[in-house]
Amino acid sequence: MLKISIIIFSVALPLLLAWRTLTVSQKVLRRLTLHLEKRVQSMLFVQLLENIQLTTDLPERAKLKVSSYIIPRLPRYLSEGALNKEDMNHFLSLVAKLQIYKPDDLHEMTTAFIKAHTEVRKSYKRPDDYNQTDEHALFLTYYQDIQTLWKEQAT
């Protein structure tokens, strides 16, 4: 009886341990493969996006990115009535023209706007915290600045 239980014990213990270890190593390898998939996928997407960038010059690209900071916020300002449709069109056309004629001045102005806007956004923790008054005031100031810059450029 003792002999049989010893045999069973000495066979079952290594088998159990080996089975558990193999399961764990399979899990580890699966996780490594998943991470690899994400990494390779990301690398492929980045290469794809690299092909369609307007410039290969990185500082230039950063400047372009800054200039489009305001774009995703415009629909919201428009629907909240910060500016009416005509003024919004006027604003966009001015920004577009300045983007060609005076990119450096526009970049400076937009950087200042982004800085101020980041200050306002710092207090946003929940959707309710959205500060419409401050946002609109900032945007209108930016619009004023753009108009001034355009007048300077036109003369």
Add this chain to the structure above:
Amino acid sequence: MRFFNRFIRIPFPQAAMNKMYVATAFYCILMSVLLFYAFSLENVWDSLLIMVGVALWTTWYTRKLTIPAQFFAFKVPIQVALVDFTKKLTDIDVVLALEKKEKQVVLLQTQKLEAVFLAENEAHNTFYQLMQKAKTLHEQLQHVTATHSNDTIAETAGLLILMHTNLLTMAEFTERALALPQSYPKKPTDAHDYTLQIIRVSLNRIEEHLQALPHIDEKAWQMTNERLRDGLLYPQY
């Protein structure tokens, strides 16, 4: 708008487990024999010595199979699947290898994968095609704005830059979001197709205007500008 419609899936590398299976079989047989021998010995100290040896070897074995930095080195061929939202498109042969120092696996010989991925996108990714077209139009417009001093054309060039950069920024954001562990690509909807259609129309208009260039139809350019502005103000992403 959804920016990507081709993805890769890396299958579980079953061949990488082979060495582990061999090690496991070896371990099981030898341990059983050793344990049995230890129990059948008369001398307690000898049995204890064998037990200590068994414990040490078991530790080594478990560490070898569960810690990536100590895995058996492997370099196995696998087939990466290129998929879209519904089905598998092709399989591409690459080599999967273990990078012990980095504690991760890497893909080797990925040139073919990159080439196939790029070709697939050039053929089937509308966003990619349109943005490439926008890029060439941007170069032409830069040239035109340098030679003609026309406010309307300058506005078109500026709006094109704004639209392109805005979309690219969002695509980069999507790329980063997809790199997070628990995120999966979503299928585009009709609204996305509609947005792409609007972009396509405005780009085609710009192309037509550029082809008729010595003659500048001010009104047509203005209408194109109007369309571009609407695309920026009423987006359906």
